[in-house]
Amino acid sequence: MRGEAVSVTPCGDDGVILRVRTEIPQPPLRAARFFMLRRDDRLSPAIPRPFSLYRQRGGDLEFLIKVMGQGTEALAKCTPGTALRVVGPLGNGWNTLDGDGPPWVMLAGGIGSAPFWMGIEQALAGMDGATPARRDQLVYVYGAARKGLLYDLEAFRTLGVRVETCTDDGSHGFKGHVLQLLEHLWSARALPREVRLLACGPERMLEAVEELARARNLPCWLSLETFMGCGVGICNGCPVTTVADGPMGAWPNAKCCVEGPVFSVEQVTLTH
Numbered sequence: 001m002r003g004e005a006v007s008v009t010p011c012g013d014d015g016v017i018l019r020v021r022t023e024i025p026q027p028p029l030r031a032a033r034f035f036m037l038r039r040d041d042r043l044s045p046a047i048p049r050p051f052s053l054y055r056q057r058g059g060d061l062e063f064l065i066k067v068m069g070q071g072t073e074a075l076a077k078c079t080p081g082t083a084l085r086v087v088g089p090l091g092n093g094w095n096t097l098d099g100d101g102p103p104w105v106m107l108a109g110g111i112g113s114a115p116f117w118m119g120i121e122q123a124l125a126g127m128d129g130a131t132p133a134r135r136d137q138l139v140y141v142y143g144a145a146r147k148g149l150l151y152d153l154e155a156f157r158t159l160g161v162r163v164e165t166c167t168d169d170g171s172h173g174f175k176g177h178v179l180q181l182l183e184h185l186w187s188a189r190a191l192p193r194e195v196r197l198l199a200c201g202p203e204r205m206l207e208a209v210e211e212l213a214r215a216r217n218l219p220c221w222l223s224l225e226t227f228m229g230c231g232v233g234i235c236n237g238c239p240v241t242t243v244a245d246g247p248m249g250a251w252p253n254a255k256c257c258v259e260g261p262v263f264s265v266e267q268v269t270l271t272h
């Protein structure tokens with residue numbers, strides 16, 4: 001569908017929040033679903049790029065975008081009224097984040113924070129008739145290389161849940177990465193051992209989260225950011241290895257775009 005940029009707001013050292021108005025207004029969408037975006041001119045590459053939905057605001061969609069290459073740079077240079085091509089909503093999104101079990105620990109690395117803002121909002125509101133989560137049942141653990149790559153941190157703080165931060169260089173919060181911070185919280189008895197994990201971030205981080213979840217037998221879902229071509233299941237450009245004899249059946253790969261981007265570690269593996 002067609003859309004247009006409403007605003008572009010700088011965010012962190014190398015990011016922007018792009019607000020988009022689509023020609024077809026979108027209903028409330030599940031957090032961690034995504035859209036494929038490109039400008040409708042030659043500044044964008046021909047293949048659109050995938051972005052998690054960050055927020056929905058007054059009928060508009062917001063995306064939190066880290067400038068990486070040509071596609072993201074073109075989007076960051078939009079001005080109000082720039083015409084866009086928008087494909088979506090795509091993918092499955094987080095499961096219903098209910099308040100009936102152990103705390104949800106949300107592990108975000110860098111731009112991997114994008115699917116969590118709405119995830120927290122929806123967990124607090126309750127979805128699909130599930131018990132809403134209490135604020136103290138949600139722990140947002142956010143890490144990045146340095147302070148300037150902790151995108152839109154203050155907006156997360158306004159949600160009123162516990163926010164724990166860390167940076168590799170110690171410029172903000174705990175010095176270390178998100179899993180070191182998690183271990184620190186466990187050893188300090190600042191967090192129960194039994195938690196449900198959600199994670200989004202760089203692949204190396206997600207591999208480590210998967211290993212931790214398997215070693216401690218914790219329920220865990222990952223929102224994956226594989227390379228994508230079509231975003232709709234046609235090009236086979238987004239394979240993810242499935243767990244042998246797991247719930248996804250005998251096929252060795254799942255398609256991240258249509259079967260994900262959220263998978264449980266019972267379904268797929270990044271480490272085998």
Ligand SMILES: Cc1cc2nc3c(=O)[nH]c(=O)nc-3n(C[C@H](O)[C@H](O)[C@H](O)COP(=O)(O)OP(=O)(O)OC[C@H]3O[C@@H](n4cnc5c(N)ncnc54)[C@H](O)[C@@H]3O)c2cc1C
Pocket residue numbers: 034045049050051052053063064065066067068069070071072073111114115224225226227228261
């Ligand atoms: C489901 C999904 C949701 C995503 N959500 C967001 C989001 O909310 N915000 C955001 O900023 N980005 C998100 N991404 C990643 C984003 O799509 C890529 O950063 C973007 O496609 C890069 O395009 P580019 O043309 O700017 O860079 P390119 O020129 O294509 O690449 C620049 C550099 O980035 C690397 N790169 C490109 N794509 C990826 C990727 N998927 N993972 C790791 N490295 C990559 C390339 O290897 C290269 O080194 C998401 C990806 C997926 C699959």
Ligand code: FES
Pocket residue numbers: 227228229230231232233234235236237238255256257258
């Ligand atoms: S991106 Fe084309 S099949 Fe997934």
